[in-house]
Amino acid sequence: MPTTLRCPACSAPLEIPAQHAATSRCPYCGVAVLLSERPQGTQAATNDPRADDVGDIVALLRAGQRIQAVKLYRERFGAGLKESVDAVDRIAAGQPAGTVPLPPSGKGSAVGCAVMLLLVIVGAVMIWRLSRAGEETTTPPAAQESRDPVGAVAPGPSAPPAFADEVLRFGSEGTGAGRFTDARGVAVDGAGRIYVAEYQGGRVQVFDSAGAFVTQWIADPKMPLVDLEADRGGTVYVVQYGRIRRYEGATGKLLGELPRPSRMTSYSDVALALDGTMWAVAGTSQIAHLGRDGAVRRTIDLRQAVGDDASPERVAVAGTGDVYVLDRWSDEVYHLAPDGRFVDRFGGPGEGPESTPSPEGIAIDGRGRVLVSDLGRGIRVFDAAGHYVGEFGGQEVVFGLAVTDHDEVIAAFRNRHQVVKFRLDR
Known part of the structure; x- marks a missing residue:
């Protein structure tokens, strides 16, 4: 007679064979569950002491604190920065992160590796289910009823944002026209066309300024698409596997x-200046100024410029030529003069309005203000000197940012599978 247990990921009934197999797969969420023998009977659980570590990482991701999750991953498992970032990103995307490194006490046990891989998979499913539940419970009924899988979604009833008004919202989950699975990159050209890129699969969808689907095309489908930019003429710059490619x-x-x-x-981010030149994150600590043809004009070692252990992730350029660099490891923004000279730094960990504990995207508006998407806290706005002046977007997980010439901000609401356009009011 089989024993009925509960899946630790989704609590669905779990059928265990009488022969007490070592693993079982949940018929509801598909998670492979490790079974253990206890005096009181078979249990769908693990006694690995690192379960709490994985649980803490999952909790941080649920709270939108990605950078803190990466830091905790490195601390608990002794992994390198790139390995930790990749593992946490995969967990957040609902994918297996791979085998978690064992601490010295694990002695490379194959069973330990299997247990930790299982925990990561379970954690990924937990995040996916909780994010879906949060979306279903927080989306206003009016917005749910008006959702159009191809066209725009009318904003739901809410109090006007303090700094900007939401004027357009479109998209839903899926792979069809106007649907997204993991949209993180957004860009806008001079005609107002909006480009939205998926992190995996190389898919780029094109929409008109009103959010109507126009077409789609595929960059490299095998590598993550880490950045997307567009110039006024409609040329799109795509950053993948350390290279910058241009597309029509x-x-x-x-x-x-x-x-x-x-x-x-190896390039990991690029920003277009008004004079047609570019600034790019090159390697682990360098910022490169590129000409219109992509040739390197000069390179700035950010560690030397800042006088600290800097690790650039994102870059943005103001109309004045000033450069702003986002460091997701220190959670700060570095301000560089047009000649590359370090001016100041702002943001950083904390709970106050001037803090940026989980920065993800950065952009500059037409007035020279710096917009930083802070995971779980919407979009924070700073003046050119780094002083906090406002915020908008609510407590949302916002990734990519783009700004039009008309003080409109395009933002990728990754967890909601939507793109939102705001009009800055002041």
């Missing part, structure tokens, strides 16, 4: 790849 935005035709000074140079 309307068709997805590959126009070429920007040169790299060496095979060891």
